[in-house]
Amino acid sequence: MVFKILNVAAITGFSTSSAILLGYIVTSASSPEVNLDWRDIAAIGSIGTILGAHYSITGFSWFNNRYY
Numbered sequence: 001m002v003f004k005i006l007n008v009a010a011i012t013g014f015s016t017s018s019a020i021l022l023g024y025i026v027t028s029a030s031s032p033e034v035n036l037d038w039r040d041i042a043a044i045g046s047i048g049t050i051l052g053a054h055y056s057i058t059g060f061s062w063f064n065n066r067y068y
Contacts, residue, residue, distance in 0.1 A: 019048025
């Protein structure tokens with residue numbers, strides 16, 4: 001039980017941080033004159049949290065090819 005909670009927390013945290021980092025890199029590379037606000041970073045982090053929590057709880061990713 002404790003291992004499952006730690007696993008969910010670790011996967012969700014890793015996906016949130018990687019989504020924020022990649023989102024910041026992509027946004028700042030596409031338009032360097034625009035400064036990101038905390039709301040932009042929070043929105044990108046929320047997307048990463050949703051994806052990471054879904055994967056860590058169900059074990060299925062959203063972006064796999066199910067149609068062979």
